[in-house]
Amino acid sequence: MADNLLEMAVRHLGSSGLSALGNALGLGDDKAEPAFNTGAASVLAGMLNKAGSESGLGALLNMATKSTSMDLSSPGDIFASPDKMSSLQDVGGTMMDSLFGNNRDGVINVISSALGLDSTKSGSLLRIAAPVIMSLVGKLVKSKGLNMEGLAALLLGQKSHIKGQLPDGLLKQLGADNLDELAERTVVETTPRQTAHAAHTPPPAKKSGISKWLWPLLIALGVLWALNMGAKKEKIDDGSGG
Numbered sequence: 001m002a003d004n005l006l007e008m009a010v011r012h013l014g015s016s017g018l019s020a021l022g023n024a025l026g027l028g029d030d031k032a033e034p035a036f037n038t039g040a041a042s043v044l045a046g047m048l049n050k051a052g053s054e055s056g057l058g059a060l061l062n063m064a065t066k067s068t069s070m071d072l073s074s075p076g077d078i079f080a081s082p083d084k085m086s087s088l089q090d091v092g093g094t095m096m097d098s099l100f101g102n103n104r105d106g107v108i109n110v111i112s113s114a115l116g117l118d119s120t121k122s123g124s125l126l127r128i129a130a131p132v133i134m135s136l137v138g139k140l141v142k143s144k145g146l147n148m149e150g151l152a153a154l155l156l157g158q159k160s161h162i163k164g165q166l167p168d169g170l171l172k173q174l175g176a177d178n179l180d181e182l183a184e185r186t187v188v189e190t191t192p193r194q195t196a197h198a199a200h201t202p203p204p205a206k207k208s209g210i211s212k213w214l215w216p217l218l219i220a221l222g223v224l225w226a227l228n229m230g231a232k233k234e235k236i237d238d239g240s241g242g
Helices: 006-026 029-050 056-068 075-080 082-117 120-143 146-158 178-185 193-199 208-235
Strands: none
Touching: 006 029, 006 075, 006 120, 029 056, 029 082, 029 120, 029 146, 029 178, 056 082, 056 120, 075 082, 075 146, 082 120, 120 146
């Protein structure tokens, strides 16, 4: 069964992290987890969308690998510290630009409508969810030795987990009518290097003109030598030889 990144993220944050997140965004404790799930699911949808090309998938793999250097071991402390939150959201903002591009503001507005938050808080939620999810993806990439195809498979495995968490209108911002359409774009088979190499491998050199008649000549000479030796042996046997 595919890893459920939403469950992993919520488990990593824990009750103290979710409580601190709720306080930082002005949410009640009972609204922090649903809000985070909405933001994290939207981030995963953005990752699925970016994985629709080999270049995008390569960028995701690079981003996930680099994210393992972030220290998110104590999310409650990070969310409670303005300085640490600012630093985390700077990283998250860069990730959002990469995932959503020109659709970033539209995605933030969709989150705002779904959660009843202003755009500033919705943007903060996404900028927090992005590095949390990306760091978890990075750890899985590292621990399982995933390549681009493995990352694509991991992201495709999230489809059933995020289906009920995406806010209305989010997929429209990504240019898809439904989640299946978004998932179908994801690159699973990248171009194998050996195939590309084989396509440029020159055909084997044709045999030269000499090789065409050399072997038949050698065979004919061998037959003549054998016949000659046989004739000499017969002369010796009948006493007519010298």
